[in-house]
């Protein structure tokens with residue numbers, strides 16, 4: 185952990201058309217930490233990631249990345265500033281090979297040599313992808329597609345990874361491997377992660393901070409260990 189806040193969100197509001205979903209979200213994620221956003225279906229977790237990555241335009245509030253206000257920043261600039269969003273459903277391009285999908289993650293980078301190094305690192309991290317370099321996206325299993333989406337984001341060497349439901353539809357073994365990988369990346373590269381998860385136990389096991397959302401608001405943000413271990417807090421906010 186570096187001790188500085190990479191992501192600071194203040195009073196963020198956003199929604200779809202006239203329907204508000206997020207209402208005055210406040211959130212701080214220190215650099216080099218993992219924050220897990222949990223909460224019931226429809227709480228607004230996915231909408232929060234969309235508002236942060238510019239997929240929908242906030243109607244109020246402020247988002248600071250390393251102290252820089254992101255208001256009005258075009259989506260491609262957000263990527264250049266170090267934000268990578270891996271949406272739910274994964275977004276792998278079925279007609280492209282694994283290698284082509286991964287290379288898309290580094291296309292925008294000026295430092296071609298480092299983009300090549302980042303690609304090699306991703307192949308080292310995800311050995312099944314290395315073995316299936318020439319396979320098409322649609323030939324992969326659910327777990328491999330998840331790896332590919334995550335790998336593509338990592339080829340861009342993000343500072344902040346916004347990850348939506350990486351465990352969706354995956355076997356427990358694959359979920360455990362993905363969570364361990366996030367921890368490894370945090371520890372080895374200082375990656376900062378905002379992780380949206382339905383799988384509350386897995387998410388809190390890997391996270392430094394737990395953020396519970398309900399009805400478009402953050403109802404509690406606390407050290408993940410506290411949310412995991414304090415029975416009263418768990419009952420009050422997580423229902424288990």
Ligand SMILES: Nc1ncnc2c1ncn2[C@@H]1O[C@H](COP(=O)(O)OP(=O)(O)OP(=O)(O)O)[C@@H](O)[C@H]1O
Pocket residue numbers: 200205223224225226227228229230231232382
């Ligand atoms: N594209 C959309 N257009 C209109 N309303 C939407 C859209 N996407 C989500 N919503 C609504 O926004 C609210 C929050 O949804 P969101 O997907 O952010 O919640 P969530 O906490 O991620 O839940 P889930 O875990 O079910 O995905 C819900 O009421 C949902 O119906």
